[in-house]
Each structure stands twice: as structure tokens, then as C-alpha cells.
Amino acid sequence: KAGVTQTPRYLIKTRGQQVTLSCSPISGHRSVSWYQQTPGQGLQFLFEYFSETQRNKGNFPGRFSGRQFSNSRSEMNVSTLELGDSALYLCASSLEGTSGSLTLGELFFGEGSRLTVL
Amino acid sequence: LAKTTQPISMDSYEGQEVNITCSHNNIATNDYITWYQQFPSQGPRFIIQGYKTKVTNEVASLFIPADRKSSTLSLPRVSLSDTAVYYCLVGDGSSASKIIFGSGTRLSIRP
Numbered sequence: 001k002a003g004v005t006q007t008p009r010y011l012i013k014t015r016g017q018q019v020t021l022s023c024s025p026i027s028g029h030r031s032v033s034w035y036q037q038t039p040g041q042g043l044q045f046l047f048e049y050f051s052e053t054q055r056n057k058g059n060f061p062g063r064f065s066g067r068q069f070s071n072s073r074s075e076m077n078v079s080t081l082e083l084g085d086s087a088l089y090l091c092a093s094s095l096e097g098t099s100g101s102l103t104l105g106e107l108f109f110g111e112g113s114r115l116t117v118l
Numbered sequence: 119l120a121k122t123t124q125p126i127s128m129d130s131y132e133g134q135e136v137n138i139t140c141s142h143n144n145i146a147t148n149d150y151i152t153w154y155q156q157f158p159s160q161g162p163r164f165i166i167q168g169y170k171t172k173v174t175n176e177v178a179s180l181f182i183p184a185d186r187k188s189s190t191l192s193l194p195r196v197s198l199s200d201t202a203v204y205y206c207l208v209g210d211g212s213s214a215s216k217i218i219f220g221s222g223t224r225l226s227i228r229p
Contacts, residue, residue, distance in 0.1 A: 004161070035219075043162070043205070043219035090161045106152075107217065109161025 002026065004110035006091050012116045018079040021113045025072050025093030031055075032074040033107070034066060035090040043090070049074055081117045088112045122206045127224040136193045138223050140206030143187050148210040151182060151189045156203045156222070165204075166191070201227045 005024040013019050025032050034046040045058040049068035066076040072093075078085055092107040123141040130136045142151070150169050154162035166173060168180040168189070179192040193200055203222040 033217075042221055045218070088159065092161065106164045106167070107154075107162070109163065111160055114159065 004091060004093050004108050006089075006110035006113050008113060009111065010114050010116075012118060013081050014118050015081055015083060017081050018077060019081060019115060020075055020077045021089055021091075021115075023074045023076075023091030023093075023110060025074070025091075026108055029093035029095055029108070030072055031094045032068055032072060033092050033094070034074070034076050035092065036060070037088040037090060037112070038086075046076065046089075078115075083117050086115060086117045088114050121218075122208060122220045124204075124206050124220060124223045126221065127226070129226045129228065130196055131228050132197055133195055136196050136200070136225065136227075138191045138193075138204055138206075138225065139188060140191070141188050142206070142208045145186050145208050146210070149208045150210065151180065151186075152207045152209075152217075153178070153180065153191045154205045154207065154219075156205065162205060162219075196225075196227050198227050198229065201225060 004026055007022045023032055031048060031050045033048040035043050036046055037043045046060055046064055047057045047066050048055045049066060052068045052070060063079045066074060068074045090109055090112045092109045094107050121144060128138060150167055152167040153165040155165050156162040166175055166178045166180045168182050170182050170186060173180045181190045181192065191204060203224050205219050205222040207217055207219060209217045
């Protein structure tokens with residue numbers, strides 16, 4: 001079973017540009033969540049998508065957006081890049097828990113996209 | 119959302135047993151406790167999950183006391199490859215958005 005695939009793995013942009021990152025979840029997983037990881041702030045939740053709908057959003061400015069397609073693949077976009085956006089962007093997929101289940105669904109992470117903003 | 123507190127770093131030697139304790143005083147009745155491992159420039163990887171008492175799998179054990187206000191991840195006979203950051207999380211299964219990663223514990227294993 002293929003894991004979570006993120007592309008591109010590495011990219012360099014300059015301030016003011018925009019970037020689009022892609023995430024292909026594990027087959028059958030309907031939930032895709034995105035995280036930003038920096039040395040100073042650690043792993044921070046960006047947003048989660050389920051069945052093409054954004055279920056929740058973290059505390060990030062509107063420059064950060066995302067979407068999910070009917071095949072569960074997801075993209076996130078960052079517009080007007082700033083130096084502080086340099087980070088490892090991680091995508092995770094998970095199964096949707098059954099109704100009434102108390103089990104915390106396991107998150108399966110990709111290897112991330114490392115963005116450097118110059 | 120339950121907040122977790124872990125030691126920032128720990129050191130140990132190959133072949134030793136390592137115990138990392140996590141404090142979660144505000145854990146809710148529906149919350150499970152989950153631990154992830156992360157190597158540099160990789161995404162976190164699920165290690166173990168539990169609700170109460172003890173859970174053991176092929177890589178670790180998780181000890182949870184009756185009050186569930188803390189938990190201890192136990193790694194038996196560590197090796198150099200266990201050098202990583204370990205995250206303790208608490209939450210229920212209703213949404214991935216409710217999973218909050220704390221600062222984690224940076225474990226360094228020496229020969």
C-alpha cells in the first residue's frame with residue numbers, strides 16, 4: 001500500500017511569489033490535514049479537509065489556503081510569500097473514525113515539502 | 119484541548135531502557151494518548167496509542183496510571199537509530215484538527 005506522497009520535496013521561492021504544494025493520501029483515506037513545522041514554532045496545524053470540505057482551520061493568515069479534490073488529493077497554496085514562511089510543510093492522511101468510536105485515528109504523514117523563501 | 123508537557127530533551131546509551139513521561143492534567147474522558155516519533159526532515163510516525171493501563175507493541179510500551187493525568191512511553195534496549203523527537207498527544211477521534219503536537223522530547227542515544 002503506497003504511503004502519503006508529497007510534491008515537490010524541495011523548492012525555493014522569493015518573497016512575494018506564491019507556491020502550491022500537493023499531497024496524495026493513502027488510498028481510501030478521506031481526511032487530509034496540513035501542518036507547518038519550523039524550528040521555532042514546532043508542528044502547527046494549518047487545516048484539515050474531508051470529502052472536499054475544509055473541516056477546520058488553524059491560526060494562520062488568509063494567505064494560506066487549501067483544497068481537496070474528489071479523489072482526496074489535496075493542495076495547499078501560500079500567496080505573497082514571506083521569509084517566515086520558510087518551513088517543512090507536512091501532509092497527513094487518516095481514516096474517518098466510525099460514529100461513536102473513541103479511537104483517535106492514526107495519522108500517516110508524508111515526508112514533507114521543504115520550502116525556502118529568499 | 120488537553121495540553122501536554124514533556125521534557126525538552128533526554129540522553130541515554132545504546133542497550134538501555136528509556137522512559138519518557140508526558141503530563142496531561144486536563145485529559146478528557148474521550149481522549150486517547152498517542153505517541154509519535156519524528157526523524158529530521160521526515161514526517162512523524164505513529165508509535166503507540168492507549169487509553170488506560172498498559173499497552174505494548176513490537177517497538178514500545180505505554181503505561182497510563184488510573185487517573186490518566188500522565189503517561190510514560192518506554193523504549194526497551196534503545197539503539198542509535200532511536201535518536202529522534204518523540205511527541206505525546208491527547209485527543210479524541212472526531213477530527214484530525216483536534217490533534218495538537220507539543221514541543222516533543224528530543225532523545226539522543228550515544229554508543
